[in-house]
Amino acid sequence: MSLQDGGIPEPQDDGAGPAPAGEPGPARRGRPRSEAAEQAIFDAAIELLEAGTPLAELSIEKLARTAGVGKATIYRRWPGKEELFVELLRSVELPDPVLPGTSVRDDFVALLESIRQRGLAKRTSALLHNVFSQMQLYPKLWDAYHHTVIEPRRRLGLDAVRRGMERGEIRADLDVELVSDLFTGPLLIRTVIRPGGTLEPGLAERIVDTVLEGLRPRT
Template structure:
């Protein structure tokens, strides 16, 4: 008998890198199903596996369950966190406000509005949403805190209320198209300048 062992029979080494192609297929399948109208509650690992062309075990090797998979899929939908340059509070706020509700993936227009009622109905889905949005909120919090520390913004600034003032107009415009007369491209700068007029140090 030959001492040679065929490649097919050879044991796999521990720590073998997982397939990036499978990861991508699973994430894409999740987003496709949500864009086609599946609710978070109705979305199943079985349906995702079938759409991605993988077995359920492949998904469970990568994610502990549906919620962790959804978190990664929705983070993908939101895109990469913007990175403030740290030179100008105004410029950094315009960058962060401009990223609110903006998604490069066209499926976001179908998915995000449908998630709002589910987030309001389910404590679990609300926690999922908070886990996704918290890092973005923290970035804005840090910029505002830096503005206070540098003396650019009022020392008595309520940072949490200010974040709501900066965020609300962009969300309502981009998610609901509340006012067709507003220019989406110039709105971030207009919102920031309007709020800054009230929170700048005197």
């Protein structure tokens, strides 16, 4: 059993075959050890980032050494550090909201409230603030984050608009992307363009109700 680069040994097949009937089988291999290795790698990345290591200096070699695993252990899970960082960010961010689907108002209140909560988390988490402030300097990393994190959230809004149009809650002659942007734009301004903007409770409801006033079908 090799400890390549100081890595965690991978489980081996002992050739024992299945346990006889009535006897407990061997412990399930692979997944618990995989989860432990992944958590060690995430913990190492967080430790280095919180210590002020710039993203440019956060190499796979340094991550492996800090986590106590081999570089091969990291590369088996992620093709490069960009993909690793994106998954790390997903692990420390709030999960994507589950939209109720009961009405366009309910859907966008849930979606905007999740954006508001993320904005608050980014202000209180030195890790998130540090990573986001650097991430846009690295196009490959930003593109990976946009593709795997931002774009799925954007599709949630587009789908909510389409459902609202199908139900007659929103005028069907409007551009779907424009309508989605009208809902999410005010919160994105306060969390990205004006990061000091107020994010008070009830803001999501106020934005949604204000925007809906101009989007309802004309009578």
